[in-house]
Amino acid sequence: MTTASLPTPGPSTDGALLELRSIRKRFGAIEALRDVTFSIAAGEVVALLGDNGAGKSTLVKIISGGLEPTSGEVVFEGVPRHFGSPAEAKAAGIETVYQDLSLCTNVDVVANFFMGREITKRVLGIPVLDERRMREETARALEDGGTRIPSLRTHVEHLSGGQRQAIELNRFVHWGGKLVLLDEPFAALGVEQTRRGLEMIDRVRQRGIGVVLITHIMAQAFAIADRIVVMRQGAVAGDLATRDTSPDEVVHMITGEIETVGTRNP
Numbered sequence: 001m002t003t004a005s006l007p008t009p010g011p012s013t014d015g016a017l018l019e020l021r022s023i024r025k026r027f028g029a030i031e032a033l034r035d036v037t038f039s040i041a042a043g044e045v046v047a048l049l050g051d052n053g054a055g056k057s058t059l060v061k062i063i064s065g066g067l068e069p070t071s072g073e074v075v076f077e078g079v080p081r082h083f084g085s086p087a088e089a090k091a092a093g094i095e096t097v098y099q100d101l102s103l104c105t106n107v108d109v110v111a112n113f114f115m116g117r118e119i120t121k122r123v124l125g126i127p128v129l130d131e132r133r134m135r136e137e138t139a140r141a142l143e144d145g146g147t148r149i150p151s152l153r154t155h156v157e158h159l160s161g162g163q164r165q166a167i168e169l170n171r172f173v174h175w176g177g178k179l180v181l182l183d184e185p186f187a188a189l190g191v192e193q194t195r196r197g198l199e200m201i202d203r204v205r206q207r208g209i210g211v212v213l214i215t216h217i218m219a220q221a222f223a224i225a226d227r228i229v230v231m232r233q234g235a236v237a238g239d240l241a242t243r244d245t246s247p248d249e250v251v252h253m254i255t256g257e258i259e260t261v262g263t264r265n266p
């Protein structure tokens with residue numbers, strides 16, 4: 001991990017961008033999360049692995065304001081936070097990227113990039129959209145992110161899943177996002193698009209953004225993550241630097257054949 005040239009994150013107790021402290025989440029009788037402690041630094045990629053129902057999506061929804069924890073604390077940039085909605089988390093710089101959900105498919109790439117942040121100019125005293133400036137800024141941002149889209153005038157409905165993800169990630173970086181949560185972003189993508197997606201994550205990391213990647217594919221986790229966190233039955237079953245573990249060991253942590261490894265909350 002390179003941290004030397006990264007922008008300084010806000011005040012923090014120990015350099016963590018985000019910390020979850022003893023998070024519990026109950027859905028009636030189901031304990032989806034039991035005493036989860038988790039942290040991520042700026043510029044770090046954490047792969048979150050675990051079997052179906054282990055609690056990964058629940059954890060991500062708590063970080064992104066989609067769910068409130070039953071108990072425990074969410075600390076973002078050193079400050080305890082209560083995100084009451086995804087919009088509140090987003091305003092703080094936390095965003096979830098799904099494959100297709102958050103772009104408007106019936107307008108073009110530029111309109112999506114500037115959704116809610118449109119630039120206007122005055123023509124004869126009347127405010128009109130400054131299409132040229134928005135197009136130029138979008139083109140520059142996509143180029144900086146290493147993303148090539150054939151035409152920015154293409155309606156998003158005609159773009160592939162991978163191109164849509166790339167636009168979302170670029171948009172997030174452009175507007176000053178700090179932590180991005182990816183819940184199985186490559187599940188529907190082909191080999192080449194997945195490779196590009198992993199490259200995008202690397203670029204996002206180099207800009208000092210934290211990335212949580214939920215994936216069921218071990219090779220993706222080992223290809224990109226600085227750290228691997230394994231969830232099992234609502235608890236953290238392993239939390240290790242990628243270089244200190246192996247796919248075999250991670251499989252054993254997922255299935256429960258070995259006990260909790262390297263976690264701060266055994």
Ligand SMILES: Nc1ncnc2c1ncn2[C@@H]1O[C@H](COP(=O)(O)OP(=O)(O)OP(=O)(O)O)[C@@H](O)[C@H]1O
Nearest residue numbers: 027030031032050051052053054055056057058059
């Ligand atoms: N809204 C809900 N109401 C009731 N139970 C829920 C709700 N959301 C999740 N659960 C339960 O919480 C547990 C954790 O679910 P979660 O979706 O976090 O798993 P996951 O690790 O993301 O699994 P997958 O890999 O299948 O996506 C499961 O037992 C699930 O049934």
Ligand SMILES: [Mg+2]
Nearest residue numbers: 056057058183
């Ligand atoms: Mg899930």
